[in-house]
Amino acid sequence: MSLAPVSCIDPTPAGPCLDDARPPAARRGEFDLDLALRHAGRRRLRLRYEDVGDVRAPAVLVAGGISAHRHLAAHAADAAPGWWDAQVGAGRVLDPARWRLLSIDWLGADGSLDAPIDPADQAAAIAALLDHLGVGVLHGFVGSSYGAMVGLQFAANFPARLDRLVAISGTHRAHPYASAWRALQRRAVALGALQCDDVDGLVLARQLALLSYRTPEEFGERFGPARVVEGRVRVAAEDYLDHCGNAYAQRTPPVAFLRLSESIDLQDVDPARIAIPVTLVAVEQDRLVPLAEVYALAQHLRGETRLRVLRSRYGHDAFLKEPGAIAAVLAEALDAGVPA
Amino acid sequence: MSLAPVSCIDPTPAGPCLDDARPPAARRGEFDLDLALRHAGRRRLRLRYEDVGDVRAPAVLVAGGISAHRHLAAHAADAAPGWWDAQVGAGRVLDPARWRLLSIDWLGADGSLDAPIDPADQAAAIAALLDHLGVGVLHGFVGSSYGAMVGLQFAANFPARLDRLVAISGTHRAHPYASAWRALQRRAVALGALQCDDVDGLVLARQLALLSYRTPEEFGERFGPARVVEGRVRVAAEDYLDHCGNAYAQRTPPVAFLRLSESIDLQDVDPARIAIPVTLVAVEQDRLVPLAEVYALAQHLRGETRLRVLRSRYGHDAFLKEPGAIAAVLAEALDAGVPA
Numbered sequence: 001m002s003l004a005p006v007s008c009i010d011p012t013p014a015g016p017c018l019d020d021a022r023p024p025a026a027r028r029g030e031f032d033l034d035l036a037l038r039h040a041g042r043r044r045l046r047l048r049y050e051d052v053g054d055v056r057a058p059a060v061l062v063a064g065g066i067s068a069h070r071h072l073a074a075h076a077a078d079a080a081p082g083w084w085d086a087q088v089g090a091g092r093v094l095d096p097a098r099w100r101l102l103s104i105d106w107l108g109a110d111g112s113l114d115a116p117i118d119p120a121d122q123a124a125a126i127a128a129l130l131d132h133l134g135v136g137v138l139h140g141f142v143g144s145s146y147g148a149m150v151g152l153q154f155a156a157n158f159p160a161r162l163d164r165l166v167a168i169s170g171t172h173r174a175h176p177y178a179s180a181w182r183a184l185q186r187r188a189v190a191l192g193a194l195q196c197d198d199v200d201g202l203v204l205a206r207q208l209a210l211l212s213y214r215t216p217e218e219f220g221e222r223f224g225p226a227r228v229v230e231g232r233v234r235v236a237a238e239d240y241l242d243h244c245g246n247a248y249a250q251r252t253p254p255v256a257f258l259r260l261s262e263s264i265d266l267q268d269v270d271p272a273r274i275a276i277p278v279t280l281v282a283v284e285q286d287r288l289v290p291l292a293e294v295y296a297l298a299q300h301l302r303g304e305t306r307l308r309v310l311r312s313r314y315g316h317d318a319f320l321k322e323p324g325a326i327a328a329v330l331a332e333a334l335d336a337g338v339p340a
Numbered sequence: 341m342s343l344a345p346v347s348c349i350d351p352t353p354a355g356p357c358l359d360d361a362r363p364p365a366a367r368r369g370e371f372d373l374d375l376a377l378r379h380a381g382r383r384r385l386r387l388r389y390e391d392v393g394d395v396r397a398p399a400v401l402v403a404g405g406i407s408a409h410r411h412l413a414a415h416a417a418d419a420a421p422g423w424w425d426a427q428v429g430a431g432r433v434l435d436p437a438r439w440r441l442l443s444i445d446w447l448g449a450d451g452s453l454d455a456p457i458d459p460a461d462q463a464a465a466i467a468a469l470l471d472h473l474g475v476g477v478l479h480g481f482v483g484s485s486y487g488a489m490v491g492l493q494f495a496a497n498f499p500a501r502l503d504r505l506v507a508i509s510g511t512h513r514a515h516p517y518a519s520a521w522r523a524l525q526r527r528a529v530a531l532g533a534l535q536c537d538d539v540d541g542l543v544l545a546r547q548l549a550l551l552s553y554r555t556p557e558e559f560g561e562r563f564g565p566a567r568v569v570e571g572r573v574r575v576a577a578e579d580y581l582d583h584c585g586n587a588y589a590q591r592t593p594p595v596a597f598l599r600l601s602e603s604i605d606l607q608d609v610d611p612a613r614i615a616i617p618v619t620l621v622a623v624e625q626d627r628l629v630p631l632a633e634v635y636a637l638a639q640h641l642r643g644e645t646r647l648r649v650l651r652s653r654y655g656h657d658a659f660l661k662e663p664g665a666i667a668a669v670l671a672e673a674l675d676a677g678v679p680a
Contacts, residue, residue: 039568116568176563177556179575184551187544188528195535204527208548211524216517216630223516226605228379228456233602235519262573265566287627290556 024096026077027051028070033128035107039266040115047125048105051133052088053096058139060099060334061126061154062088063147064319066260067248070103086323093327093334099139104129106146108260111253117263119146123153130161137161140334144168144319146260149267152297156273165274166333168281168319168326171293172269172300178288179265181212186261189254198254203245205257210244215285215315271300279306279333281326285315306333364436366415367391373468375447379606380455387465388445391473393436398479400439400674401466401494402428403487404659406600407588410443426663433667433674439479444469446486448600451593457603459486463493470501477501480674484508484659486600489607492637496613505614506673508621508659508666509629511637512609518628519605521552526601529594538594543585545597550584555625555655611640619646619673621666625655646673 030048037043050070062072064083073088074081075096088094094101107125108117130138141162143151148170155165174182185205192201223236278301282294291309298307308329312318319326370388377383390410402412404423413428414421415436428434434441447465448457470478481502483491488510495505514522525545532541563576618641622634631649638647648669654661 040571116571116573173565175556175560176565176576177551177554177559179566180559180563180577180581181551183573183575183578184544184547184581187547188531191528191531191537191540191544194537194540197531197534200531200534204524204531207524207527211517211521214517216515219517219520220515220630220632223520225516225608226514226519226602228606231380231456233456233523233605235514235523235605236516237520238523241520241524262566265573265575266568268565290560292560 023076023090024053025055026075026096028077031132033125033132035121035124035128037115037121038118040117043113043115045107045113045125046110047107047129047132049129050103051100053098053100055100057098057100059102059130059135059137060094060140060142061102061138061151062094063103063141063143063150065145065147066106066257066264067252068106068144068147069109070105072101072103084320086320087327087330093330094142099334100135102126102129102133102135102138106260108263109256111255113259114255115259116266117259118153118266119149119263120153120157120269122150122263123157126150126154127158127161137163140164140166142166142168142330142334143170145170145316146264149264149269152269152271152274152278153267155276155278156269159274159276162276164277164279164333166279166281166330168329169283169286169289169316171289171297172267172271173293174265174267175288175290175293177290178212181208181288182261182265185209186258189258193254199249202249202252202254202257203242205261206248206252207241207245209261210241212288213316215287215313217285217313218315221313271297272302275302277304277306279308279329281308281310281319281329283310283312283315283318285312286318288316363416363430364393365395366417366436368410368417371472373465373472375461375464375468377455377461378458380457383453383455385447385453385465386450387447387469387472388450389469390443391440393438393440395440397438397440399442399470399475399477400434400480400482401442401478401491402434403443403481403483403490405485405487406446406597406604407592408446408484408487409449410445412441412443424660426660427667427670433670434482439674440475442466442469442473442475442478446600448603449596451595453599454595455599456606457599458493458606459489459603460493460497460609462490462603463497466490466494467498467501477503480504480506482506482508482670482674483510485510485656486604489604489609492609492611492614492618493607495616495618496609499614499616502616504617504619504673506619506621506670508669509623509626509656511629511633512607512611512640513633514605514607515628515630515633517630518552521548521628522601522605525549526598529598533594539589542589542592542594542597543582545601546588546592547581547585549601550581552628553656555627555653557625557653558655561653611637612642615642617644617646619648619669621648621650621659621669623650623652623655623658625652626658628656 148167488507652658
């Protein structure tokens with residue numbers, strides 16, 4: 001996640017058109033907004049976004065988990081990989097030659113907002129982004145995990161500004177078991193903070209989170225038995241967990257983790273308030289979002305609802321690790337009502 | 341768990357008989373043994389046990405999870421509740437009027453053994469107990485969770501001393517995902533220890549373990565949504581987790597937790613070495629012991645094998661929380677070959 005204030009880096013400032021041979025425009029920007037946070041009063045906040053593709057193309061907001069950010073994929077203005085290169089880019093289902101792709105850094109992601117953040121606050125920030133960019137209506141909102149929760153909030157609170165939602169592995173409420181799991185991750189950070197060691201606590205928190213994102217099926221295939229090393233038992237997954245935890249802690253302010261983790265647990269939207277078309281994607285092996293929760297959501301949505309249930313040994317992380325299945329769902333959901 | 345060295349407290353020292361109206365004898369004892377630990381060399385260790393019921397009755401060794409101990413149930417010599425009063429006692433399936441019930445405090449449970457402890461070491465200690473008590477052959481070994489792992493080791497290493505094994509929610513090997521989960525619990529203890537605060541780390545470790553013992557189904561029924569309390573999100577299960585974690589940390593030395601948690605991850609016994617009759621009990625919702633692992637075990641045992649699959653919203657803790665279903669399995673498994 002880039003935190004440097006790069007206000008507008010457009011390689012094709014004259015505005016490209018869809019059949020232009022040049023790469024699609026990629027704008028990165030930020031602006032300040034006043035937002036009445038649901039649990040923390042009115043605040044002046046900075047919103048950072050990317051806006052990739054022709055401004056005349058149908059706009060699609062793309063959002064991922066709490067550790068995702070505005071840089072979806074490599075593009076002309078920033079060749080660094082994004083968090084969803086598998087779906088975003090030339091020839092992919094979210095091709096900026098076809099769609100105008102909008103994305104944000106989550107409110108709180110830079111660690112400067114140490115207050116409870118409701119998913120509805122993120123949806124309000126996205127509405128402010130649309131105002132800022134002059135986008136009246138989104139053709140679609142594609143949200144995965146926390147992004148799906150925010151998408152449901154957006155669909156409920158700004159129905160006139162969204163034609164269709166794709167909500168992958170995220171629902172209208174946090175499940176109490178998943179919330180407990182996250183609360184213990186936050187306690188790991190707190191335990192580290194007691195000794196002025198934010199990093200070790202955050203590493204452990206991320207490792208715990210990672211277990212909730214993956215599945216026994218995957219670990220059973222990847223990892224072997226434990227060994228005794230210097231008088232201690234070391235299990236086979238520890239090298240992997242160390243790598244992941246350390247990489248995350250290096251790029252994430254502890255406050256950002258704490259407040260965005262909390263934000264998931266604040267999710268609470270009445271499905272009966274959502275009347276636009278919604279495609280729900282559930283993963284049978286997801287250990288954070290039980291299938292029964294997605295069924296409950298599907299039953300109470302008021303608009304046209306499609307439910308796609310995937311099987312994946314990657315569980316909650318299927319949106320990152322099952323590119324083929326996710327692309328098929330996105331193609332079906334986004335193409336509806338759009339001339340090819 | 342009582343750690344006081346009470347060597348023999350038998351209310352009926354003359355030796356009761358099965359049709360005696362007096363309560364069954366209850367002996368609590370301890371003795372020292374030399375044991376060649378698999379990963380830590382030869383050690384002199386103290387083994388603490390209880391021995392309840394007529395010495396002429398068929399003997400059954402009963403063992404539970406790593407936090408279980410020798411006091412299975414209230415008896416004439418100690419009216420304090422045990423960890424398995426649901427199954428053990430007058431009129432229950434493990435009635436000391438019918439069986440001689442043996443049980444131990446796990447090696448390492450008092451925190452004095454700071455070395456890797458293999459489940460096979462526990463099985464060897466149990467064999468030493470049989471020698472000490474003059475018991476040639478156990479009618480049965482009923483093990484749950486870690487106790488099931490130790491039972492499988494006993495069946496493989498001392499087949500002439502055991503007629504039948506009931507292994508509930510424990511298998512021949514630790515699953516890599518469950519091992520990863522436990523490794524992170526041990527890291528929580530290590531994180532606390534960095535600041536000389538063993539208790540907070542152990543509390544968090546226990547809370548994390550508890551999530552692995554239970555299920556989303558149960559939490560979904562028990563707990564409601566999160567709340568914002570003094571600027572922080574507090575999830576509904578936190579009061580419960582606090583209660584459980586604090587109670588556990590008060591009664592458990594951190595070294596005992598660490599070494600017994602490790603011990604689970606060292607489990608490794610070849611099912612093909614087990615040729616005695618085995619009843620396996622699996623719980624479909626168990627998040628620590630995947631059903632597929634129990635199937636794999638059942639397929640490779642060489643003796644008569646029965647498999648009972650339970651459904652329970654209590655997951656891994658079904659052996660504690662589903663007394664009716666467990667009692668039915670025990671009755672069927674233990675009565676085989678015994679005149680009523």
